Amino acid sequence: MKTIIKYVLLDLLRNKTILVYTFILAVLAVSVLSMSGNSSKGLLSLLNITLLFVPIISILFATIYFFNSVEFTELLLAQPIKRKAMILAEYIGVAFALSIAYLVGVGLPSVLLNYSLASLTLIISGVLLTLIFTALSLLIFVLFKDKTKGIGAAIITALFFTLLFDGLLLSFIYSFSDYPIDKPLLGFISLNPVDLGRILVLLQLDVAVMMGYSGALFKEFMGSAIGSIYSIACMTLWISLPLVTSVRKFRKKDL
């Protein structure tokens, strides 16, 4: 398993897409952080960049990579390797490469230019989102046989969580505004990893006004410590559930 991870990384760290992704993140991070005088404002812009780019790039890149390496996966599975080890090794390799890209692109500038607890939370949140969306793309790869359909599903998943979900949430709040919906709303938010990532960072920033309804709820109900632990726990679930399902399904998949 270690061997496969090593060689997947060796391949990916020379991949042009990964290099361009790192570069763009770095340029955005440096310019955003050095332009605005107010550090929490800079971090907030960086948070929005993270929430916009990380999910869609991670899920698209990983899905395409998994589908493109189908033939090589077959060749390796003709060796005495367990399917579980094979698919987990591929996941770890891709997730690691994308996380390194994020750490170099966003992590390094924000630690160097604006070291604070909030920056660290932003980095953690970005890495968790990378891991989550790579896990989701693994699930897509296992469920779909056709590459085109798989990529379509990846785009829909990413758009659902970054754009559509908020719309649904708003219409939910709007139509049930006469009822006490605070608690169901908390549960609802846990269904979206992007929101969880946003809340994790916002809890560390003193911008209650900008947190919107869901963020304010989180802070009120749980305080920042419990709120952070809760969202990290939910995000871990968002990584492990797709992974476990993928491994199970992959055991029975025809290649």
Place this chain on the structure above:
Amino acid sequence: MISVENLTKSFGKFKALDNVSLSFNRGNTISLIGPNGSGKTTLIKSILGLVIPEKGIIRINGTEIKSNPIYRSQIGYMPQIGRYPENMTIRQVINMLKEIRKDCNSYDEELIEGFGIPALQHKTMRSLSGGTRQKVSACLAFLFQPDIFILDEPTAGLDPVSSELLKDKIIKERENGKLILITSHVLSDLDDITSHVVYLQEGKLIFYKDIEQLKESTGENKLNKVIAMIMQKDFLKVHAI
């Protein structure tokens, strides 16, 4: 060495393999022949554990293949399409496989030398032509000196010199008492190397015969003529082979 009993597999409504039973022995080269979509690749992939059959048992050296992947260390597989991670060099691919197969420490590098791979070893897989990739696949199949070779369209895309080299290697391994399963649409390529023919059509086994026997009953000398003769209507019924 390999025995297949009542193997059935369908993809949706399409029956790729329909109750196929076969057994292959050491020292034979078995050609799997049949039209496109007749189930050749599905049969090969079932033996490799890449396709999970619905019904039927596959045994290798008497032990049933199930979830334990150890049996695959005895098989060298050359896929129909060889695609490799783009940014890896030939050398890295070969080293990766060697590291995965730590159980094996003597390598058969005859083909690597024969194909002149060492001169290309620093090229990335992305920059290689289809034929060169095919050569890499062939080298990997023979590298760990397995007892069983499964070659899916091995000569497709190879230049005549390399194709002959590969055929010589196949004959040599067969003489060493190994079992070789081979599929190809280029019947003339199979001529000198085949000892048995398996003919599949629409997932069903039509016949599994010794090549000499087939040549005798058809009166033809070349494999493509033999197959053409058999495919003519009613030949099978009349001659009851």
